[in-house]
Amino acid sequence: MAKKTVLVTGASRGIGKAIAVKFAKKGYNVVINCLHSEERLLQTKKELESYQISCLAYMGDMGDMEQCRILFDQIRKQFGTLDVLVNNAGISYIGLLQDMSTESWDRIIRTNLTSVFNCCKLAVPGMVEKKQGKIINISSVWGVSGASCEVAYSATKGGINAFTKALAKELAPSNVQVNAVACGAIDTEMNRFLEEDELIALIEEIPAGRLGQAEEVADLVYHLGYKNSYLTGQIIGLDGGWI
Template structure:
């Protein structure tokens, strides 16, 4: 049977790794990015040829429901169904809360949390009708414990975690699973502002002794998809033992 997935934030880092992992396992894809459409189209072409899957690309601001909802509807129409929704797109903001502008706050909250509502509201009804589907939200360990100088990011990811637990309870009677992955420090561009010395110091604090690889998050996504349906509403930590 045809398997399909929609992935936000798919041009780089974790989202890109998830796209590759799912294409490798026969999934037809709808991939979203904010601005790197050339990079995303190149990935789509590569995956389509290598794994013989359909790949559709969308470029726009995921925090804007005026873009996100119609784009999700189009992806649903083109693919025929969405079996797996991966809410991965996210932004960070480093700095004191008292120095943060209202626009900066809204950008983080709308990108990291409101977008999860937009995509889920659009895609979930078709999953409910089929009584099958997986929604996997890519969150952060800071959503569980909070990080100094990352209040907005921590709040948004804490919201994602609560959203996951609550929505899982709504959808469980209809055969749809909702889970989240709370990532630790992943080796992506989001951590690119750190110097080599800062990265080395941070890695020493992680029991595993290194940053997580995006491919490890992608492998976790696949394991959740393949898990028994009874596993729903879970916040799954992949942080190398940090938290």
């Protein structure tokens, strides 16, 4: 039985890396991508290959369609078709909307939302042709409820949620499932800016009494990418009961 192939964007660290490791442990060929951290990306590639799978690492901006096309051309040459797409690449912005520059707005839209469009646009034709495929978008609880001082980030994640629901309806007749994981507070570098008292206050708000782990996100994403062809168009909260 031929190995399946997964693409995980933003996979040099944190949630993306954990997802890539999970699929590698399960025997998938893994394609990983990031924009800035080449050394970390290559370290991740080496780690993934220790599980006796093939790994393609690509430095590039998935918010740029031409760079995205280059990656998908490489995927086709090395692996043929893509079975699972995990749109994880993302950045945050914390600050008042009135203080946000147009350039910062454009950057977060491009990184968090346009990248999802680009990767889906290029992955979907192959999935539709073989009548099989899974797309999992990494979202946030702020895409559901919104967060003060994170208006742009919330907007991108809300956009991903609507995108997920709509594309799922479009692709369901072709047996391609599209779902999103709306993460709560996950223990990654993105949240390391918090002071100790801020972190304690945050944890006190979470009924589960702790931050989530990247590996817990990875477990859920793997199951969404592996089975259940009737589950589609869902925004699945993973937040310890927080929101």
